Amino acid sequence: MKRKQNKRKATKIFDHHIHKSCYYVYYDNINNTGECFQSKHSFYMSYHKVNLKEQLVEIAWEICKTESWQKVNMRLVAEKAGVSTTAFYRHFKSKTDLKAELIRRGFQLLYEGMKDVTNNFSGYGAHYIRFGLDYPHIYDLMFGSMDLDMSLYPDLEALSDASFGGIVKGLNSFIPDESENHVMIKAYNVWASVHGIVGILRRSKWQGKQTETLEWIENNLEEYLEMTTFG
Amino acid sequence: MKRKQNKRKATKIFDHHIHKSCYYVYYDNINNTGECFQSKHSFYMSYHKVNLKEQLVEIAWEICKTESWQKVNMRLVAEKAGVSTTAFYRHFKSKTDLKAELIRRGFQLLYEGMKDVTNNFSGYGAHYIRFGLDYPHIYDLMFGSMDLDMSLYPDLEALSDASFGGIVKGLNSFIPDESENHVMIKAYNVWASVHGIVGILRRSKWQGKQTETLEWIENNLEEYLEMTTFG
Numbered sequence: 001m002k003r004k005q006n007k008r009k010a011t012k013i014f015d016h017h018i019h020k021s022c023y024y025v026y027y028d029n030i031n032n033t034g035e036c037f038q039s040k041h042s043f044y045m046s047y048h049k050v051n052l053k054e055q056l057v058e059i060a061w062e063i064c065k066t067e068s069w070q071k072v073n074m075r076l077v078a079e080k081a082g083v084s085t086t087a088f089y090r091h092f093k094s095k096t097d098l099k100a101e102l103i104r105r106g107f108q109l110l111y112e113g114m115k116d117v118t119n120n121f122s123g124y125g126a127h128y129i130r131f132g133l134d135y136p137h138i139y140d141l142m143f144g145s146m147d148l149d150m151s152l153y154p155d156l157e158a159l160s161d162a163s164f165g166g167i168v169k170g171l172n173s174f175i176p177d178e179s180e181n182h183v184m185i186k187a188y189n190v191w192a193s194v195h196g197i198v199g200i201l202r203r204s205k206w207q208g209k210q211t212e213t214l215e216w217i218e219n220n221l222e223e224y225l226e227m228t229t230f231g
Numbered sequence: 232m233k234r235k236q237n238k239r240k241a242t243k244i245f246d247h248h249i250h251k252s253c254y255y256v257y258y259d260n261i262n263n264t265g266e267c268f269q270s271k272h273s274f275y276m277s278y279h280k281v282n283l284k285e286q287l288v289e290i291a292w293e294i295c296k297t298e299s300w301q302k303v304n305m306r307l308v309a310e311k312a313g314v315s316t317t318a319f320y321r322h323f324k325s326k327t328d329l330k331a332e333l334i335r336r337g338f339q340l341l342y343e344g345m346k347d348v349t350n351n352f353s354g355y356g357a358h359y360i361r362f363g364l365d366y367p368h369i370y371d372l373m374f375g376s377m378d379l380d381m382s383l384y385p386d387l388e389a390l391s392d393a394s395f396g397g398i399v400k401g402l403n404s405f406i407p408d409e410s411e412n413h414v415m416i417k418a419y420n421v422w423a424s425v426h427g428i429v430g431i432l433r434r435s436k437w438q439g440k441q442t443e444t445l446e447w448i449e450n451n452l453e454e455y456l457e458m459t460t461f462g
Contacts, residue, residue, distance in 0.1 A: 192427025
């Protein structure tokens, strides 16, 4: 009964843009939080204007970046955006859909940064490693998601394949006389070395077991790669 | 009241070896399961005889090996051993204690298998990779546990350090003229390559994205390592 009254009240004031999903916010403000009704409403509307889906991704990205994917909870994401979980599910069929979106965003960020890399092979490798250190949880989603059926997200598969394709292409210009077979084997080795060192650097830091050598490697990634992988 | 009666009954029959922790089993048999009292009791006693702690580790190992560490639940482990969780906590202070025990066991198994490796560097590397493929979840515990405070388990830290020490020692005999600094850098690279390729091979299999090259690598690990890492 109270809900109905509040709805009427809200409808009266904001008649020009009242719609179903805003109703919840009116109700919430008036009855529970007691916050400024108009300001929260404008805040909510601005979310709608700048694309709610994008806002939900942004919130999930922040949680995943600073904590982990496991901490991304759809109810919490919806709550932080000031919408209901129903509104969330209007934009994402499942949590996996949201994960795919974060992975997509991760690859975009990774590739965007590559534009600034001076055109040498070790530079690209170092960029990968730095990305893995700066965005550990996003990186884990991008390269460690075992449960994601890539065939359901063909654009993601292409983004993911592009990383490996880049290595093969780079190697072809780096060691042009090698057989295709050898190039492929070496490409997997480059891939393994780059991802492997990310794991070592991260673990050593988290376990407080840094060594002088590891510190040197982290501060001289390109030189390290030239000495070992691209030497 | 019924419990007391049953205890008396049990005491009367098995007076020669009655003790506090067996009481639960008598009670459980007579009242709930109705299973053969004598046989379940012998089963329970045999657990005590061959060391309950070892049995609990064995059960947890099996769950972790076939499923994952996340699926290891202390209540379930105790249940499978036919004891109460209280009995479990008599042997392990926490779930982390149990994890440490599995890691310990993992290293023992890894190092035991090394005895059979013909004495060459690639052979050791290949053994590591195969272990990572055969025991993915145990391997993750051993090399991927970020939350385990190694200083609380000094013997584990030593076991873990021994892997890396082995690489350094191997490299010293493999490239004897290199500076200590270069050997250390190369050692981290070997470590990264070995762990990195385990990740690639596992992911490709789990995602159904195997390539001809990856299949070749998996079937020719030593040759692969000679071509890339120890070449």
